[in-house]
Amino acid sequence: MKVLLAYEPGVLRVVDMPKPVVGPRQILAKVRYAGVCATDVSIMKGTLTLGEGMEPIYPVRLGHEWSGTVVEVGSETSRIKVGDNVISDTQYSCGECEYCLKGEYGSCLNGRAIGTISNCWPGSFADYMLVMERTTFKIPANVPLDQAALIEPAAIGLYGLTRAPLGPGNNLLVIGTGPIGLGGMACAKGMGMGRTILAGRKDAKLAIGKQLGADVLVNTTRENLHDVVMRETDGRGADVVLDTTGDPSIFNDVLLMMRGSGFLVIPGFYEQDLKNVKLDRIISRNCTLVGAAGTPQMGPKILDLLANGHINLGPMITDRFPFSRVEEAFEAVTSRNESRVKVLVEFDQ
Ligand SMILES: [Zn+2]
Ligand SMILES: [Zn+2]
Structure with missing residues (x-):
């Protein structure tokens, strides 16, 4: 072969x-x-x-x-x-x-x-x-x-999200329009997640995100993401943030885009030591940081979402x-x- x-x-x-x-x-x-x-x-x-x-x-x-x-x-x-x-x-x-x-x-x-x-x-x-x-x-x-x-990239996103409050009554901010962000977001929306903001740098990829269920699109080359998140969440921040970018330069800002007691899911490797991280923003606001790699046993859940028409x-x-x-x-x-x-x-x- x-x-x-x-x-x-x-x-x-x-x-x-x-x-x-x-x-x-x-x-x-x-x-x-x-x-x-x-x-x-x-x-x-x-x-x-x-x-x-x-x-x-x-x-x-x-x-x-x-x-x-x-x-x-x-x-x-x-x-x-x-x-x-x-x-x-x-x-x-x-x-x-x-x-x-x-x-x-x-x-x-x-x-x-x-x-x-x-x-x-x-x-x-x-x-x-x-x-x-x-x-x-x-x-x-x-x-x-x-x-x-x-299913594999989607499963990485979903695996992280399943360890945060997932489903109705919770809003979501997804940063990044790659397969993990878009696929994870599609699954979350298929499972009834609330209002979802998708942030990226390319309009064409954001448009794909719209097809997969995003409610609000933010092109971060034109709009300030923090402002949009606060506008869309009554000034509180998102219940759950999925940051797939692996971009250390936005990490401290992202910490302020989730609400108190919120969850930040990070499935994207940074591939470097992060310097000057303001971890106190997690501690003082009782937030939870979720690392997510791999896809253990997520396959059947996503196959079920696909088979029943909840996601495409x-x-x-x-x-x-x-x-x-x-x-x-x-x-x-x-x-x-x-x-x-x-x-x-x-x-x-
Ligand atoms: Zn992969
Ligand atoms: Zn074993």
């Missing part, structure tokens, strides 16, 4: 590899769609800096946003069948350590990221994807497979390339663009 590797920093290479052998509790899927993530591009370039012990080990088989069709199942599987369309968690978890037994799969003592850092599980830019049945979820018949491949992630798909042109897909993510949100790679069937 054909496999894409970040062979070494700066070098992408498609190589031939044997089709994986399916273990007893594993399933093998023919990949149908794989999304290119900014993380994939950073690994390809060799610029990812998530901190100690989180370095990529080259060559990296990239890809963690995917959907596919099951072609083989292991001897001890029961839930997933050949022919099922599936997605998976973006991390391997063992299911047996003390954190997995508590349901805290993201903190699995034997956990491995898929297709990114450290000793990662081989990723989904490949003809076939091998995963544990435990971390695999069946896609309902009425959910398009291309949208299912977008389709508008986030702005570019498509066949796997034979995967290098161009990576270049597209790198190049500046006014409207690009998610680049999908499509595989031959």
